[in-house]
Amino acid sequence: MKKKHIICLAMAVFLMVCWSAADAAQPKLAKEQILNIAFDAGDLKTLDPHQAASTNDRSAVDPIYNGLVRYPPGDQVKVEPDLATSWKLSSDKKVWTFSLRKGVFFHPFPGFPKGYELTAEDVVYSLTRAADPKRSSYAGEYTGISFEAVNPYTVKITIDKPVSETLFLAKFASYAGGFIVSKKAIEAKGDEWIKINPVGTGPFMFDSYEPRQKIVLKANPKYFRGAPILKQVVILFMPAVASREFGLRTGELQIIEGLKEDKWAETVASFPDVVVKTFGPCESQVLHFNMAKPPFNDVRVRKAFSYAVSREEVAAFMGKGLAVPIYSPAQAPPAPGALTKEEAQKAGVIYENNIAEAKKLLAEAGYPDGLKIEVIISEMASSYQKPMIAIQAQVKKAGIDMALKVVDHSSFHSLIRDDASPIVYYASWRPNVDVFLTRFYHSDSVVKTGKKPDTNFTHYGAVDADGDGKVDSIDELITKARWELDAAKQAALWREAQIQMLKNVAVVPIIRLKYNFPMKSYVDLGHPLEFSWATYSPQITEKTRILAK
Amino acid sequence: MFSYVVRRMLQSIPILLIVLTLVFIVVRVLPGDPAVAALGDYASKDAVNALREKMGLNAPLWLQYMRFIGDLGRGDLGISIITGYPVAKQVATVLPHTLLLTMSAIILGYLFGVPLGISAAVRRNSFVDYFNRVFSLLGLSVPAFYLGILLILLFSIKIPLFPVVGAGEFHNLKDLLRHLFLPALTLGLLMTAYITRMSRSSILNILAEDYVRTAHAKGVAENRVLYKHVLRNALIPIVALGGLYAVVLIGSSVMVEIVFSRPGLGTLMVGAIKQRDYTTLQSVMVIYTVIVVLINLLTDLIYGLIDPRIKYH
Numbered sequence: 002m003k004k005k006h007i008i009c010l011a012m013a014v015f016l017m018v019c020w021s022a023a024d025a026a027q028p029k030l031a032k033e034q035i036l037n038i039a040f041d042a043g044d045l046k047t048l049d050p051h052q053a054a055s056t057n058d059r060s061a062v063d064p065i066y067n068g069l070v071r072y073p074p075g076d077q078v079k080v081e082p083d084l085a086t087s088w089k090l091s092s093d094k095k096v097w098t099f100s101l102r103k104g105v106f107f108h109p110f111p112g113f114p115k116g117y118e119l120t121a122e123d124v125v126y127s128l129t130r131a132a133d134p135k136r137s138s139y140a141g142e143y144t145g146i147s148f149e150a151v152n153p154y155t156v157k158i159t160i161d162k163p164v165s166e167t168l169f170l171a172k173f174a175s176y177a178g179g180f181i182v183s184k185k186a187i188e189a190k191g192d193e194w195i196k197i198n199p200v201g202t203g204p205f206m207f208d209s210y211e212p213r214q215k216i217v218l219k220a221n222p223k224y225f226r227g228a229p230i231l232k233q234v235v236i237l238f239m240p241a242v243a244s245r246e247f248g249l250r251t252g253e254l255q256i257i258e259g260l261k262e263d264k265w266a267e268t269v270a271s272f273p274d275v276v277v278k279t280f281g282p283c284e285s286q287v288l289h290f291n292m293a294k295p296p297f298n299d300v301r302v303r304k305a306f307s308y309a310v311s312r313e314e315v316a317a318f319m320g321k322g323l324a325v326p327i328y329s330p331a332q333a334p335p336a337p338g339a340l341t342k343e344e345a346q347k348a349g350v351i352y353e354n355n356i357a358e359a360k361k362l363l364a365e366a367g368y369p370d371g372l373k374i375e376v377i378i379s380e381m382a383s384s385y386q387k388p389m390i391a392i393q394a395q396v397k398k399a400g401i402d403m404a405l406k407v408v409d410h411s412s413f414h415s416l417i418r419d420d421a422s423p424i425v426y427y428a429s430w431r432p433n434v435d436v437f438l439t440r441f442y443h444s445d446s447v448v449k450t451g452k453k454p455d456t457n458f459t460h461y462g463a464v465d466a467d468g469d470g471k472v473d474s475i476d477e478l479i480t481k482a483r484w485e486l487d488a489a490k491q492a493a494l495w496r497e498a499q500i501q502m503l504k505n506v507a508v509v510p511i512i513r514l515k516y517n518f519p520m521k522s523y524v525d526l527g528h529p530l531e532f533s534w535a536t537y538s539p540q541i542t543e544k545t546r547i548l549a550k
Numbered sequence: 551m552f553s554y555v556v557r558r559m560l561q562s563i564p565i566l567l568i569v570l571t572l573v574f575i576v577v578r579v580l581p582g583d584p585a586v587a588a589l590g591d592y593a594s595k596d597a598v599n600a601l602r603e604k605m606g607l608n609a610p611l612w613l614q615y616m617r618f619i620g621d622l623g624r625g626d627l628g629i630s631i632i633t634g635y636p637v638a639k640q641v642a643t644v645l646p647h648t649l650l651l652t653m654s655a656i657i658l659g660y661l662f663g664v665p666l667g668i669s670a671a672v673r674r675n676s677f678v679d680y681f682n683r684v685f686s687l688l689g690l691s692v693p694a695f696y697l698g699i700l701l702i703l704l705f706s707i708k709i710p711l712f713p714v715v716g717a718g719e720f721h722n723l724k725d726l727l728r729h730l731f732l733p734a735l736t737l738g739l740l741m742t743a744y745i746t747r748m749s750r751s752s753i754l755n756i757l758a759e760d761y762v763r764t765a766h767a768k769g770v771a772e773n774r775v776l777y778k779h780v781l782r783n784a785l786i787p788i789v790a791l792g793g794l795y796a797v798v799l800i801g802s803s804v805m806v807e808i809v810f811s812r813p814g815l816g817t818l819m820v821g822a823i824k825q826r827d828y829t830t831l832q833s834v835m836v837i838y839t840v841i842v843v844l845i846n847l848l849t850d851l852i853y854g855l856i857d858p859r860i861k862y863h
Contacts, residue, residue, distance in 0.1 A: 039715075043817070043825060047632075047633065052597075134596035134600060140596065140597065141596075193634045196633060197634065197635060211643060212630075212643060212644070213644070213821045214716070237811070244715070244810070244811045247707065247715075248811070251707065251714055253714065254715060411583065411825075411826050415586060453595060454595050455595060
């Protein structure tokens, strides 16, 4: 009996030691779980997830809503269940059936103080809304797709023509049109109301909005993945970088949107308790030539310009920790279908670092004394002005005198869509190569004159690019790739289309630039930060927490 | 006096109309589409067109103008074309912060500027005078945003005394004052420099007047001469130009609000320009114009109080 007692006591002591050791290994949480994150923005534009496009709007919308599937925070390749628990595809590859998670509740809103359970009706309503061009910026993604509620927990999605899983599931991920909105909230309150009163199912609920100041989100205790650790997330609009920097230094802010500049990042990283996070998705910065007008209607002039440019130098000028040279005019690697340097080299479509060849080509094209151009460029420093200043200095050596006309960002977008610049330097990220190719290089997307004018600044598909008297186009390749179900073949078609454009020097891919967000070292995001698919900023999830200093 | 005020208010209506028309034209002449600004570069042309229609931007310009003036006539500032948020609500949220900031700066300016000006004038060409002149010159030369950054570095980073983000809450006086201190000091130093300089030159002018010499000759005590004869007369230009500087101060408050991330008319206006938020921008300009008109009116009324020669008809 005595022996038994001793063994029990020893076991109890052992368990207590283990428990304390485990407790000690757990980092202690800060008393106040309020995260303040400041963006380079004057105000929100909209919290309607089907229209939110700017970095700060996406960041506010992301923790409020869910999609049928999601890319796990920090990941860009694999897809995992979100509101749907599973999905299956019919044998003709046209019908996708999604089973919904049970017990998911929308956030409370007037008339529904406890929220209500998400059903297939909400999903169908939401996706139909996302497909409506009058109510959604992403309607084009859902052309030829219909939605049906089979029962409260099953949704059937039918597509006219089968597409690969890569393209299909991306449309229903927790991003843009894939965010699921509340049918009852919108029917009761209207589309305008949810612009500043979002109702979703995510880990954080909308709490308040102060124009030009901040949005406050509060924890959703009923979140299906568990109640968030943070009690509140405050998203502040602070357009002055110095103010954001000061706020971070004083500790009033825990995360700030930074400048995409190495030197700045180095300085900020030297402040106490600050770490600088750089991550993707990187915006690809690509130089588009207007091939419809002289002088860039001549392939020799475009090639000369390209030969005068050095991507490595531009990347070094921007900061090697942030900028990486690219060779793909669509999405940058590792995205499926993106062109690597080796592939571009093998195809013989890299024209750079050769001033003598540039001068020779210019002379052949009838510009022996060089040429003068004026290019419209956005005021935004890291994505537009700085790299173009580097390129301006490079092409000057070849005799190209490029004046930069700097305008504010809104004006830039209007002017380039009005075909007003001979070169458009454009920084962008799109969810896949298909979207890139369609929006930037399909003949329907030619600015002003296309069937659906969009962002085809090169006029590719509407002009003779190589001077053989025939119009050059990659329209067929884009369409063929879109309907290709085999992922490898699809990627090969995307690469083929890009190589064709590079051969004709319609564009010169320059660099991709990572996002730069300094944050306090005691903020634990709860996931690795290599890639932020939905927000362009660190994603805030139910696992994000503030540790004790 | 009442009829004078009413007449002045009525006279300001044409000024207001001219300003409104100019603002209406200028914001629309600026390149940049509010719909593109709102939806971002990813949005399709269809989506942009649908939003333009919803924003009322596809209507003819004259119709947009008539709607704008008509709404204003009814006291309706409209809703933000970007967020759909009522502009009056936005203005009501931020206006108290701008008024608090500029009023604090004006009070600081007069509180320190007038005594500094007097001391410089009565001790002309002394060390005090040189010091005050250098101080006011510096105050006038250093841009408000730069001064703000220096004060932040000193009093928020090196010595962590004051916060740098936001304006605090009105229901928490301590918090409000802590947030107000550095921005008010930034603008206050600017105002102090104006008032010091102006007070000094105004008092010097009066000191050279015959009636001051007569008072001295009559053996009136120095302090009595200064406060009864000199200061009262010197106050007229100080008040007159003070009103003008208050208007300049409202302009400078834009930068201070941005540096200190304070809510205010300045941040509202800059955000509206960036977003091409026509309705908000127009309304902010209306508010600024009204404030300037009111300050001018107030300055004229104060004249009457300090100068008995002025009568209102």
